[in-house]
Amino acid sequence: MTQNATNMNAEGTSERWVYGFDQITAAEAAVGGSWDAARGLLGGKGANLAEMTRLDIPVPPGFTVTTRACNRYLQMDGKFPDDLWVQVVDALHSIEEQSGKRLGDPNNPLLVACRSGAKFSMPGMMDTVLDIGLNDEVAKAMVTSTGNEHFVLDSYRRLIQMFGAVVLGIPDEYFEEVLTEARHAGGTHSDADLDVEALGSIIEAFKQVVVRRASLPFPTDPLQQLRMAIEAVFKSWDGKRAHDYRRAAHISDDLGTAVNIVAMVFGNTGDESATGVAMSRNATTGEPKLEGDFLINAQGEDVVAGIRPTRPIEELADEMPEAHRQFAETAKRLEAHYRDMQDMEFTVENGKLWLLQTRDGKRTAQAAVRIAVDLANEGVITRAEAVGRIAPEQIEAFLHPRFDPAALAELQPITSGLNVSPGAATGVIALDPDLAVRWAEEGREVILVRPETKPDDVHGMLAAKGILTSSGGRTSHAALVARQFGRPAVVGATDLDIDLLARTLSVDDWVIQEGEFVSIDGTSGDVFRGKVSLTEGDLDDPHLSELLGWADDISVLDVRANADNGPDAERAARFGARGIGLCRTEHMFFAPDRLPTMQKMIMATTTVERDEAIASLLPFQRDDFADLFRAMDGKPVIIRLLDPPLHEFLPDRDELQRDIADLQIKLLRASGLDEVETLLSSVAQANNLLVQVDAQREANPMLGTRGVRLGVLIPELTSMQARAIFEAAAIVIDEGIPVIPEVLVPLVSDVEEFIRQRLVIQAAAKCVEDEQHIHVPTVVGTMIEVPRAALTAGDIAEYADFMSFGTNDLTQTTFGMSRDDAESGFLIEYLESGVFTSNPFATLDPKGVGKLIDICVTGARAVKPDLEVGICGEHGGDPKSITLARKLGLTYVSCSPFRVPVARLAAAHAESMLADEDSATGRP
Numbered sequence: 001m002t003q004n005a006t007n008m009n010a011e012g013t014s015e016r017w018v019y020g021f022d023q024i025t026a027a028e029a030a031v032g033g034s035w036d037a038a039r040g041l042l043g044g045k046g047a048n049l050a051e052m053t054r055l056d057i058p059v060p061p062g063f064t065v066t067t068r069a070c071n072r073y074l075q076m077d078g079k080f081p082d083d084l085w086v087q088v089v090d091a092l093h094s095i096e097e098q099s100g101k102r103l104g105d106p107n108n109p110l111l112v113a114c115r116s117g118a119k120f121s122m123p124g125m126m127d128t129v130l131d132i133g134l135n136d137e138v139a140k141a142m143v144t145s146t147g148n149e150h151f152v153l154d155s156y157r158r159l160i161q162m163f164g165a166v167v168l169g170i171p172d173e174y175f176e177e178v179l180t181e182a183r184h185a186g187g188t189h190s191d192a193d194l195d196v197e198a199l200g201s202i203i204e205a206f207k208q209v210v211v212r213r214a215s216l217p218f219p220t221d222p223l224q225q226l227r228m229a230i231e232a233v234f235k236s237w238d239g240k241r242a243h244d245y246r247r248a249a250h251i252s253d254d255l256g257t258a259v260n261i262v263a264m265v266f267g268n269t270g271d272e273s274a275t276g277v278a279m280s281r282n283a284t285t286g287e288p289k290l291e292g293d294f295l296i297n298a299q300g301e302d303v304v305a306g307i308r309p310t311r312p313i314e315e316l317a318d319e320m321p322e323a324h325r326q327f328a329e330t331a332k333r334l335e336a337h338y339r340d341m342q343d344m345e346f347t348v349e350n351g352k353l354w355l356l357q358t359r360d361g362k363r364t365a366q367a368a369v370r371i372a373v374d375l376a377n378e379g380v381i382t383r384a385e386a387v388g389r390i391a392p393e394q395i396e397a398f399l400h401p402r403f404d405p406a407a408l409a410e411l412q413p414i415t416s417g418l419n420v421s422p423g424a425a426t427g428v429i430a431l432d433p434d435l436a437v438r439w440a441e442e443g444r445e446v447i448l449v450r451p452e453t454k455p456d457d458v459h460g461m462l463a464a465k466g467i468l469t470s471s472g473g474r475t476s477h478a479a480l481v482a483r484q485f486g487r488p489a490v491v492g493a494t495d496l497d498i499d500l501l502a503r504t505l506s507v508d509d510w511v512i513q514e515g516e517f518v519s520i521d522g523t524s525g526d527v528f529r530g531k532v533s534l535t536e537g538d539l540d541d542p543h544l545s546e547l548l549g550w551a552d553d554i555s556v557l558d559v560r561a562n563a564d565n566g567p568d569a570e571r572a573a574r575f576g577a578r579g580i581g582l583c584r585t586e587h588m589f590f591a592p593d594r595l596p597t598m599q600k601m602i603m604a605t606t607t608v609e610r611d612e613a614i615a616s617l618l619p620f621q622r623d624d625f626a627d628l629f630r631a632m633d634g635k636p637v638i639i640r641l642l643d644p645p646l647h648e649f650l651p652d653r654d655e656l657q658r659d660i661a662d663l664q665i666k667l668l669r670a671s672g673l674d675e676v677e678t679l680l681s682s683v684a685q686a687n688n689l690l691v692q693v694d695a696q697r698e699a700n701p702m703l704g705t706r707g708v709r710l711g712v713l714i715p716e717l718t719s720m721q722a723r724a725i726f727e728a729a730a731i732v733i734d735e736g737i738p739v740i741p742e743v744l745v746p747l748v749s750d751v752e753e754f755i756r757q758r759l760v761i762q763a764a765a766k767c768v769e770d771e772q773h774i775h776v777p778t779v780v781g782t783m784i785e786v787p788r789a790a791l792t793a794g795d796i797a798e799y800a801d802f803m804s805f806g807t808n809d810l811t812q813t814t815f816g817m818s819r820d821d822a823e824s825g826f827l828i829e830y831l832e833s834g835v836f837t838s839n840p841f842a843t844l845d846p847k848g849v850g851k852l853i854d855i856c857v858t859g860a861r862a863v864k865p866d867l868e869v870g871i872c873g874e875h876g877g878d879p880k881s882i883t884l885a886r887k888l889g890l891t892y893v894s895c896s897p898f899r900v901p902v903a904r905l906a907a908a909h910a911e912s913m914l915a916d917e918d919s920a921t922g923r924p
């Protein structure tokens with residue numbers, strides 16, 4: 001290519017619009033040397049084709065028209081920038097030299113492919129046009145020179161069809177109609193079986209289609225074909241589908257697309273030729289083995305189009321052992337070079353292998369983990385890189401039910417939409433929420449299918465296993481609610497036609513009745529007809545364990561779990577929790593064998609009565625704590641004292657009144673004296689309970705007598721719980737298991753509350769020590785869940801051994817809104833209309849709540865520099881909140897056992913994010 005083919009651009013400097021595949025170094029230099037910028041200039045496909053050329057991997061000669069040329073073309077309302085065409089023709093000559101063929105030369109014709117390729121691969125861009133350069137004259141000459149009339153005519157009819165559909169925008173069905181007729185006449189189902197006569201008449205019929213539908217003849221001049229194809233690629237950047245996709249995927253509109261012109265290689269010359277696609281590793285499982293398909297005697301999209309049954313890549317070894325060996329070796333090289341699993345397209349022409357594309361392969365979360373771990377173990381990437389390559393959210397995929405991969409392999413989705421809430425679900429279609437509820441109550445699994453959802457539909461969404469809508473985007477009502485309640489969902493499946501009157505769902509030719517099975521994959525966005533079998537999530541994947549171990553080596557933040565009983569604590573330990581960050585004791589009082597004693601305690605009229613009830617609760621508590629200590633085997637266990645308002649342990653007032661009314665009716669009809677007596681005593685008991693319920697009634701129970709306030713009013717309750725904790729510790733220590741109990745006092749707002757509780761706890765500990773002759777360190781901390789505690793943290797820190805943020809309550813008290821009321825009410829509206837950009841109960845609010853945490857930590861550490869401070873709210877399992885926690889200098893986060901793996905990975909990521917920020921701000 002001539003190097004002086006330049007153009008003066010707006011800035012007055014020369015612009016080069018075209019780079020040969022053998023000129024990647026020049027392209028890199030033009031954009032400052034970075035590979036990423038080179039990809040921006042040449043598009044992903046073009047940059048990788050050039051890179052493969054630099055690596056001496058067999059790629060047909062070709063060149064790339066830059067994304068800047070596309071932008072300029074669009075800016076100038078569809079005019080080629082000056083000099084562009086000259087540069088294209090120049091580059092074409094260079095391909096002609098390399099291949100020894102010439103475009104349009106009947107004696108030795110060059111054919112080329114015109115392929116779009118933006119920086120990020122995206123749907124909506126123009127499809128590839130193959131076999132450019134053919135016309136009647138060239139075709140005739142090629143028949144003579146190749147002696148393969150079938151191949152030449154097959155390529156020619158493909159060109160007219162692709163050019164007509166893609167460049168001229170003629171609907172494909174006009175061409176398909178001709179093909180169907182020809183197959184019919186030839187008595188075959190496959191295009192490959194059409195004979196040369198048939199192909200000849202198809203070509204003539206196709207030309208007629210073009211004239212009729214595009215009002216211009218199929219262009220016979222190869223250069224004109226090329227120019228029109230390039231323009232069509234430019235224009236496709238501005239197409240509606242491309243625009244919509246970019247908006248949804250947050251891809252900038254001014255990236256532009258590149259155009260790649262590549263000399264054709266032919267997989268359709270006969271049985272010595274083939275075309276195929278393959279991944280260097282299995283994209284579903286991550287297994288380090290080539291995975292792909294090929295077809296003998298085929299071209300282009302035949303493999304993915306499903307026209308003929310494809311064959312697994314292993315079988316290429318039998319058919320063409322040398323090409324297979326070379327391909328496997330190339331796959332290894334490309335993987336080592338790009339340091340990631342590759343997705344490749346290739347063609348074998350008369351036994352010779354050509355690579356036509358490579359890119360990082362898409363994969364499932366499971367495969368992503370295995371591939372990252374394997375690559376690190378093979379020494380291709382570092383362990384830190386492996387950790388960095390997996391998004392914490394991907395770990396969730398291990399938890400969600402998913403479709404059985406074997407079942408999935410047999411299926412094609414009928415359509416797809418936006419993957420807004422992960423997980424797979426299968427069930428019968430219900431087109432309205434009431435029906436969904438009714439069927440769910442009958443024990444059927446339901447998928448709620450709606451054009452879109454509204455607040456009125458929520459009951460149906462909750463009853464359903466999954467949600468599917470035909471309109472709406474990532475922040476639609478359906479998407480928000482589905483994510484919030486953990487229902488798999490696919491929204492905005494625009495190809496779906498929902499007919500609420502006919503009670504049907506249709507896509508293309510499928511018509512599915514309400515009540516039939518449909519399956520949705522909220523992780524991929526795919527929709528399948530019928531019932532697809534599910535497999536349960538599994539966190540015990542060995543590769544995941546290995547990766548998380550590496551994550552732990554990187555993180556500074558500890559991850560603990562919220563667990564209330566032995567089995568949960570065991571699970572937490574298995575998932576890698578470094579302790580229990582929160583054990584809620586109230587669950588221990590709700591058990592049916594304990595609740596009556598709890599009620600007795602609340603209703604006691606004398607101190608003796610009350611202390612008796614409290615004392616009889618102690619053994620239950622002690623056993624529960626012992627189980628936790630055993631499961632955690634020497635790791636810290638934080639136990640929170642009783643937190644909820646007492647009314648929660650009493651029956652509902654309305655129910656109680658109904659019971660009393662019932663009893664009174666029975667009393668009227670009672671016959672025997674014995675019966676009257678029992679009934680009377682029941683009525684008295686119920687009335688007594690009602691008095692208590694009324695006595696405990698509060699206008700705002702969540703802001704009433706709960707948390708530390710209970711312990712201040714009834715110190716015996718605190719004393720009993722402390723005794724249970726320390727006695728359990730003594731028992732487990734006696735078994736030879738180390739124990740670190742830490743007592744957590746909830747809802748403190750003033751240091752005096754804490755001081756009083758601390759004294760009670762210490763006294764209880766002393767008693768146990770004296771009785772059991774054993775030493776257990778008395779560690780007492782406070783929860784920070786009201787702003788006043790955060791603001792006076794310096795005072796509290798004088799007495800507290802640790803602090804734990806109850807971020808759920810802290811968010812409620814900071815915003816002054818109740819979570820239940822918010823999430824089932826105005827918050828959905830707030831999120832949909834953008835008043836809030838995220839749900840503060842899901843992701844910690846950095847500006848308000850985060851600021852309070854900062855003030856608290858700073859105040860407390862001024863008094864005790866090494867004070868242990870953590871988060872025990874649900875936020876502890878949310879990656880963004882975890883990063884914030886690390887930034888605020890917290891010691892640990894605690895979350896539900898199932899979230900522990902997600903949090904471990906997020907904690908490792910927080911380190912690299914912090915490092916990135918530090919280097920950006922110039923801090924050491």
Ligand code: ADP
Pocket residue numbers: 060112113114115116127128130262263264265266267299300301345346347356357
């Ligand atoms: P997409 O981005 O949709 O994959 P491609 O440009 O990669 O589109 O091409 C589509 C198909 O055409 C692929 O199967 C590819 O292998 C084939 N193809 C592209 N260029 C050539 C070529 N120069 N010779 C033969 N086949 C080609």
Ligand code: MG
Pocket residue numbers: 345357
């Ligand atoms: Mg491709």
Ligand code: MG
Pocket residue numbers: 643746747785806809
């Ligand atoms: Mg709380």
